[in-house]
Amino acid sequence: MINQRFPYAKEIIETVIENAYVWIVIVDADGNIIYMNDNYCRFCEVTKEEVIGKHVTEVIENTRMHIVVKNGEEEIADLQYIRGNYMIANRIPIIADGKVVGAFGTVMFRDTKEWSEMNSHVRHHLSSIQSFIEQQDDTGAKYTLNDIHSKSAIMSGLKEKVKSIAATDSSVLIRGESGTGKELFAHSIHLLSHRSDKPFVKVNCGAIPEHLLESELFGYEDGAFTGAKKGGKKGKFQQANGGTIFLDEIGDMSLQMQVKLLRVLQEKEVEPVGSTKTIPLDVRVITATNRPLEELMKANDFRSDLYYRISVIPLFIPSLRERKEDLEVLVRQFIKKVSIRTGKRISMIHEDVMDTFYHYHWQGNIRELENVIEAAIHLAKSDLITLDSIPDYIKQSTIYHSKSESALTLKEMLNDAEKEILLNMIQKYKGDKKGAAKALGISKSSMYEKIQKFGLQ
Structure with a gap:
């Protein structure tokens, strides 16, 4: 043919x-x-x-x-x-x-030259895409109230409060234990506000070294210090201009930085490092912390004038222990999320596991729950999560907390309670025993005596 x-x-x-x-x-x-x-x-x-x-x-x-x-x-x-x-x-x-x-x-590809050109072309675009993604991570809000999964009355009330808060430009201080989802609420407030089409810039004040935090927040001029980027760099406040800046872990900021931040918030302008000119700002400020700022103020570790400046509207996020009605919703959501990510299909969770979850303390809150679900999915031998799939410490802790009070003497119960309070406070202060002692109202020497007594080193 x-x-x-x-x-x-x-x-x-x-x-x-x-x-x-x-x-x-x-x-x-x-x-x-x-x-x-x-x-x-x-x-x-x-x-x-x-x-x-x-x-x-x-x-x-x-x-x-x-x-x-x-x-x-x-x-x-x-x-x-x-x-x-x-x-x-x-x-x-x-x-x-x-x-x-x-x-x-x-x-x-027909020849090596063509392959080389295409490879270079693709790498260039991948680099551009990566830079865009990194910029979006820094200057874009990702979460809405729909991403905060719950069915409890306390969370429903909180979401309604967020809707009211979003309509204002007042500063918001989000309080709550580590792992409760404070950042999700910050994102949601921004996306519900009239600034939603403007930048949302997040800064973890506890993750940036003290000597870099000032230039990171306020930017710097060309030649401001050794190693400074040629042409200078915009700080996070300038990047957020017109939108919202989210200062996470505000309680970890040094007193020196608190003074500089307070000036920026009061004057509504920023002066980059190495510059004599100020730049006017129109930025909404949302902060968050898991630390007891009131105790820090008593210890002169946090400025009261900054506290009142950032906490015009306080927002308290409940711990998972206070909203255990949401456990089922959260477990179902995390199973779906992790199953998609890992490619391992899990369709059921045994009722004994849920019962164990309901009795567990969840010190790490929602973040801990998600990690436990991920571990359980990896360890599950079928499409059913059983007690064999969850970490031993969850089961052991549940057994401990379910002991009958009648089986313990008053002295034993008091010791157990004191040990748990100490452990929780040490974890809350990230191992800072001096800070934990101050918060508990005891001397540093008494703190160390109790740590030795209960074997908490």
Whole structure:
């Protein structure tokens, strides 16, 4: 048919094959090469004469052509590592008279120059995309109230309060234990406000070294200090101009930085490091902390004037212990989320596990629950999460808390209560025993005596 219509069929086919936007190789039923186009030969640094008749594994690195010939199964868009590069390979069995007589393989890109140009092009765009994602992570709000899963009355009331708060420009101080989801509420407030189309910039004040925090928040001029970026850099407040800045872990900020922050909030302007000019600001400020700021103020570790400036509207996020009605909703959500991420399908959770969860203290709150669910999904032997799948410390703690009070003497109960209070306070202050002692109203020496008594080192 082809020969009748096109007298130069052979030449047409050869031209198409040699200039196709792919490298081509054909093997026989034994995996020996019977054809390889010029571009593929050049890439592999061989000639057609050298490769014809050779087994494909002797010529092409990491090939699976001989496997396709054996099993008769095609492989489409497979990543193949050839001569230092990952490429996209297709391998298709050739079938005649009902049996596999060979295989046809292609690899994208016609020559090394083309591959190099495409690779450079892709890497450039990936770099641009990565920079955009990082910028969005810093200057974009991601969570709404719909991302805060709950059914308890206390959370419903809190969400309604958030809607009212969002309508104002007043500063908000979000309080709550670690892992309660304070950041989600900050995002939600911004996205419900009239500033929702403007930047949302988050800063973890406890994660940035003290000597870098000032330039990170307020920016700096060219040559402001050794190692400064040429041309200077905008600080987080400038990046947030017109929108919202979220200062997380505000309770970890030093007194020196508190003074500088207070000035920015009072004057509504920022002076970059190394500059004598001020930049006017229009920024809503949301802060968050898990630390007892009132106790820190008594200890002169947190400025009262800054406290009143940032806490015009206080928002308290309840611990998971105070909203255990939400456990079922949260567990279901985390199972779905982790199952999608890990590719492991979990459809059920045993009622004994839920009962254990209801009796557990959840010191790490929602963050701890999500981690426990992830561990349980990895350890589950079927699509059902059982007690065998959850961490031992959860089960042991539940057994401890479920002991009958009648089985303990008053002295034992008091010791247990004191030990738990000390442990919780040490965790709350991230191991800072001096801070924990101050919060408990006891001396540092008494604190260490109790730590030794209960073996809490």
